[in-house]
Amino acid sequence: MDIIKTIGLKKVYGKGETAVCALQPTDLTILQGEFVAVVGTSGSGKSTLLHMLGGLDRPTHGQVLLEGQDIYTMREEKLAIVRRRKYGFIFQSFNLIPVLSAEENIVLPLLLDDKQIDHSHINGLLDFLGLTKRRKHVPSALSGGQQQRVSIARALANRPSIILADEPTGNLDNRTGKDVLDLLKMSIKKYNQTLLLVTHDTQVAAMADRVLYVEDGIVTDGRARACSDILS
Amino acid sequence: MQRYTLLIPRYLWAQKRRSLLTIVGLALAVALMVSTGLLITSLVDSQIQRARLHHGSYHVTLKNISPMQFGMAVNHVKTARVGKVTPFGMQRYEQGVALIAYSYDEHARALAHLSLDSGRFPKNVGEIAIEAWLLQELGLTQSLDQVIPLQLTTQSATPINDSFILVGVLTNTSTNRYTGYSRALVSETTIVHFLGVTAQDVDALIEISPHYAISPTVPQLQRDLQLFDDQVWENVMLLSALEGAKHMIPSYLFLGFLVIVTTVAAIYNVFHIAVVQRMEQFGLLRCIGAAPHHISRIVLGEAIILSLISIPVGLLLGVGGVYALVYGVGVLADKIINIVFPPWIIGVAAGISLVSIYLAAVRPAKVGQNVPPIQALRLEQGVLKEQQVNPRVWHKLLQWCFGFYGRFAYLNLMRQRKRFAVTVFSLSMGLALFVALGYVTLNANPALILENEFPAPFQLRAQSVSPLAGYEKQHLDTLQSFAGVTKVNAIQERGVKIQYPLSSVTAAYQDLVQQLFKRAISADPSTGLVSANAGLYGYSSEFLQQAEHLLIEGSINSERLFNGEEVLLVNFYTSRHGAVPVTTLGVGDYITLSIQLIGANEALSEQSRTFRIGGILKSNPQQPQLVSVGVGVVMDHAAFQQFTGSTLYKRVNVYTQADQDYEVVEAQLLTVSQSIHQGRLISYWEELAKLKQEQRQFTLLALSLIGVIVIISIASIVNTISTNLLLRTREFGTLRALGLSNQQLRCLISWEGLLYGLTSGFFGGLNGIGWSYVAYWFMIHEASYLSSWQVPWAIVLFAAGGGILLCYLATLLPLHQIRQQSIVNAIKAVE
Incomplete structure (x- = not known):
């Protein structure tokens, strides 16, 4: 079942002579429960693709259909609600709110949604991510790996359909990075979620069900290429 | 970019809006300091100038001194200018006003700041100059060369009955108009002509040299010229004004202090924020090899650039603002004669601003210097050291x-x-x-x-001291019936004797009486009570209710005041040294008032009555001019009438609508005011x-x-x-x-x-x-x-x-x- 579909998705930054086409027109389909890795060199347009898929950056042309509905035809308030309920974001620099404790950071999307906090779910997440003992700590009191685990927990807190991770292991050492990826994989399996993960790391990409290769704004579906070609 | 310091203007330019906001904040703070300083110094200076203008520049008058003593005063080392005033004579008029004629020499005219509305000062025999208000009061025009007949009583006991030529109209003196005693000028030759003496005693107006203090110089002059106490009169009004100006200095300093604290806080905050927002940049510079002193130079460089722009702009705004307010819009134009421009104000404002900016820059510069490069690289929490909020x-x-x-x-x-x-x-x-x-x-x-x-645009006043002269109820009704008159308030007034224990007289008041009248306050040996003159005033209940704000102690109980059970006491004598409490009497104490009543066939009888004090007032309601040498006693009209038997009003305040043509109302009121003996209308x-x-x-x-x-x-x-x-x-x-x-x-x-x-x-x-x-x-x-x-x-x-x-x-x-x-x-x- 399709969860995200793009039709002629294109992004151009700037105007006139200084215009840069960050993403060429792209048609793409992502299935529910799929783990998709997006790889490419720096500046190739992979983050642009991820941001547009996540409703963070408006495309210049084209559509992003989430469960069949074009998210960019929505008003900003509605789009915010979609981001809150359908997506979970994980950033390279964690982007935790420094004044909130680990637990408060995790439940933040629920608070924004005025939802009753399902404490058993949150406790489960904390337990699952090994953060139970650190739940009251503010981000500055956590290590990099722990902070990234908090940001993963935050992305999972409202049980989103899609998790968008932009180089989640970029700031972590190899071992911690591998732990984080294992956690993500376990999580999507456990909650039947879709994961789109931007990475430079070939080993990380190799763990994905499918790889999207981005080069000079052109997206090539990994199914059409040999994985080895892509990774080479 | 040739030097790293060029980062500063580039950053400031890149953040134009923020830089402009910072400059505006700093410049306005400087402008506020400068303008406040200029206004304060100009106000103090103008207050002193104005006091000289209104009350004369002379510090002391030496009364009835001989020509030899006058010569000594002129040559005295501590006098700057000495003016000669020769008394001529006085005439009282039916209207309750009086003309007092003098000769003023050139110095005296300058020291008293006498000026003319029209004409010239008298210089020949038989010429006179009179104040404008008196001519109006006497129903005369201001036409020059008109003949003014005078019947003057003189000190030589030779009355003068002659006609004078009006050669000048003197500018009004408000205090003279209020007291009803008008000054007129004649020439010295006129006095010689009429009185036939060339060496009579004169008054000397003395301006003490600015090199000497006034207080010790006055007694020294008295000693050197061998004068009696009652011959030496200080220019109380000028000295009060000078002291008043000094008294205002703490208020001005307080205002200055508030302005400085506020502006320093604002400057500190504005600049501190301007530097703080660049912290991230400092962190990155540290990452690429900037040494702490580089950061310090950048911060201080920014301080210098912003100071160089904002302080001159602020100074110009402040000075320009004051000139625009005073000379352009006319704000305080009546208060400020000249804008004083002391350079130290500019220096102080610029100095305070620089120090504030420097202090505001030091701390962020220090933080910027010490930003650990790795923290800047990680950018996890920005490079600012933030406090953990547990x-x-x-x-x-x-x-x-x-x-x-x-x-x-x-x-x-x-x-x-x-x-x-x-x-x-x-x-x-x-x-x-x-x-x-x-x-x-x-x-x-x-x-x-x-x-x-x-209190009101018009006041009708019964000038006669006779208790039988005054306005009656029917006059008030007539006044009230005039178009445009909104309210009429009348005050009864009578001199009485008041008795209270000697022990209740304050030491301050005893000293004052000793100083002013050269006598001690004494009590009747048999009763131990002091018997003093006091002013008795009757007000309407409505009027008294509005006097709550003057109450120092006690209350205003309308019923008791109406019934005459209680009175209110104005227990202060106001002099240039401030308000001196006359007695220690308080609420609940009793005073005895005695009054001379005129019975049938004008036979006099005395009536005494004891009243309880219900409240102490700091001045007479709406009439602070009603100052007695001793205490004042305030009553309700009903009680006043019962005690004195009088229904006459000495003063009637007439209030009019704001948009009223005052000249029309004035003409109507004049007829009522003059319908009684010595009735005057004061506008x-x-x-x-x-x-x-x-x-x-x-x-x-x-x-x-x-x-x-x-x-x-x-x-x-x-x-x-x-x-x-x-x-x-x-x-x-x-x-x-x-x-x-x-x-x-x-x-x-x-x-x-x-x-x-x-x-x-x-x-x-x-x-x-x-x-x-x-x-x-x-x-x-x-x-x-x-x-x-x-x-x-x-x-x-x-x-x-x-x-x-x-x-x-x-x-x-x-x-x-x-x-x-x-x-x-x-x-x-x-x-």
Whole structure:
């Protein structure tokens, strides 16, 4: 079942002579429960693709259909609600709110949604991510790996359909990075979620069900290429 | 780019709006200091100049001195100028006014600041110059060369009955008009001609040399010229005015202090924020190899650039603003004769600004120097050292009160406690100054002081001291019936004897009497009671009810006053040394009043009665001029009538509609005023019109000051809140990526503004209450009409509300910027 579909998705930054086409027109389909890795060199347009898929950056042309509905035809308030309920974001620099404790950071999307906090779910997440003992700590009191685990927990807190991770292991050492990826994989399996993960790391990409290769704004579906070609 | 320091102008240029805001804040703060300093020095200087103009420049008058003594005074080393005044004679008129003729030599005219409305000063025999108001009072025109017949009584006991030629019309002296004694000038040759003496005693107006202090010089002159005490009269009005100007200095210093504290706080805050927002850049510079001294140079370089622009602009704005206010708009034009421009004010304002900017730069420079490069690289929490906000139990309480966003906003503010404190301090100072200025504007308007002395545009006065002369009820009814007259208030007045124990006379008053009258206060040996003259005044109940603000002790009980069970005591004698309490009598004590009653066949009988004191007033209601040498006793009309048997009114205040043609009303009132023996009409409407103009100007000045404070506060708070929010672009980007809607974003950011406003409003209001009390304390010596101090709640609430609104509005600009910024760009700030 399709969860995200793009039709002629294109992004151009700037105007006139200084215009840069960050993403060429792209048609793409992502299935529910799929783990998709997006790889490419720096500046190739992979983050642009991820941001547009996540409703963070408006495309210049084209559509992003989430469960069949074009998210960019929505008003900003509605789009915010979609981001809150359908997506979970994980950033390279964690982007935790420094004044909130680990637990408060995790439940933040629920608070924004005025939802009753399902404490058993949150406790489960904390337990699952090994953060139970650190739940009251503010981000500055956590290590990099722990902070990234908090940001993963935050992305999972409202049980989103899609998790968008932009180089989640970029700031972590190899071992911690591998732990984080294992956690993500376990999580999507456990909650039947879709994961789109931007990475430079070939080993990380190799763990994905499918790889999207981005080069000079052109997206090539990994199914059409040999994985080895892509990774080479 | 050839030098790294070129980063400074480039950054300032790149952040044009922020730089402009900083320059505006700094320049206005400098302008406020300069303009306040210039206004204060100009006011003090003009007050002294005006005192000389109104009351003369002479410090002392030596009365009835011989020509030899006059010569000694002229040649005395401690005198600067000596003017000769030769008394000629006096004529009393039916209207209750009098003309007193003198000869003033050139020095005397200059020292007394005598001037002419028209014509010239007399120089030939038989010429005279008369004050304009007296001519009007006598029903004469101001035509020169008209013949004025005079019947003068002179000291030589030879009355002069002759006609004089009017050669000049003297400019009115308001005090003369009030007392009814008018000064007229004749030439010295006229006096010689009529009195036939060339060496008569004269009065000398002495201006003491500015190199010598006045107080010790006066007794020295007395000794050197061998004069008696009653021959030496100080120019009390001038000395009072000079002392008054000195008394005002602490008030001015207080205002100056408030302005400096407020502006220093604003300068510190504005500049501190301007530097703080560049911290991230400093961190990155450190990463690429900048040494601490490079950072220090950049910060100080920024301070120098901003100072070089904002201080001269501020100085020009301040000086230009004062000139524009005084000479352009006319604010304080009546108060300020010349704008004094002492260079030290410019120096002090520039110095204070530089020091404030330097102090504001030092701390961030130090932090910038010490930013660890790795922290800048990681950019996890920005490079600013933020204080950790640990969860507290009361945070839950905060959440319960203000909701999640309120608590979140509080936690965000607490990350930079010092910055929060500096901003709150700066804004609360501005609000406190607003409250203090507001209080002063509403309560100490100089126009109100005079309005209190001239309560109504017209006053009818029975000039005769006879208890049988005065206006009757029917006169009041007639006055009330005139078109345009809104209210008529009448005051009864009578001289009485008052008896109280000698022990109750204050030492200060005993000293004063000794000093003024060269005698001691004594009591009747048999009773131990002092019998003194006192003024007895009768007011209507309505009038008395409005005198609550004058009450120092006790209460105004209408019923008891009406029944004559109680009286109110004005227990102060006001001299240039201030108000001296006459007695220690208080509420509940008893006084005995005695009055001479005129019975059938004009037989005199004395009536005495004892009254309980119900309250102590600081002055006569709406008539502070009614000052007795001793105490004054205030009664209700009914009690006055019962005690004195008189239904006559000595003074009638007539109030008119604001848009009334005063000249028409004046003509009608004149007929009523002159319908009794020695009845006079005194018009204050010209003075009142001038006062209203002054009141408008004073309000405009206060509003200008308040306006500048508000603009500085806006610059400061917008700068702070913008920086605080824009430094957290990444966080807001994250929150929006997580699903924070625009409405929720507005809610969160608004709460931050509101918390600034609430805290500043609370402390500003509290400070303002304190400052308004200090302002009251300074003013009470000069403005005796002030009612007792009360918390100016309305102004405090207005200021606090304004502060909260200001802070809320200050969030709108950064909110707009944050909303306009794409989420991706916001996150890219670090990604």
